[in-house]
Amino acid sequence: EVQLVESGGGLVQPGGSLRLSCAASGFIVSSNYMSWVRQAPGKGLEWVSIIYSGGSTYYADSVKGRFTISRDNSKNTLYLQMNSLRVEDTAVYYCARDLTIAAAGAGGYYYYMDVWGKGTTVTVSS
């Protein structure tokens, strides 16, 4: 069964750090694009970061320079290192697999998040 399980959330003070983990089963993390998405309390979904199968990484402007996405192939696990945390980073953090499918006739590939974890909660507060 394809599954993602996040862990590592908790309460941290502003300016602190936290590392989230996302353990995958049923597929190989390093062969897929993988994303982190967050949802602040009562708010909508916000895309945070992505790592491509080739290793390229991209970040939302709101976290660039503070967050780092990475993976451990031997553990089949995705990570999100979060530094210099702010109150506004408080959210449920989800990891998701980005599946790709060839865009017939148009060239290129479509990308969509087809498997999601249940999420882990990060609270930044003094």
Next chain:
Amino acid sequence: DIQMTQSPSSLSASVGDRVTITCRASQTISSYLNWYQQKPGKAPKLLIFAASSLQSGVPSRFSGSGSGTDFTLTISSLQPEDFATYYCQQSYSTLYSFGQGTKLEIK
């Protein structure tokens, strides 16, 4: 960055109704548009990818259309389990973005 705008933000409807939610991109995104359903306390669930392709296991009452900047999600006959929040998401840019969500409530 590409901004995604959904309308309406909330919608009241009855079981059996036909419902349409729209999503507009701030620039052309071809068909790089996905739709998700989220219920309270749960992770999002993929419904539609590439603007109009139905994800495996999703009921056929859900459909998507559009290309360029304007997209729609249609539910042909609302069922009780469809009351949830719906999000569009673009994957045209390396920096993904979501719409603000449309909350579908029971009338």
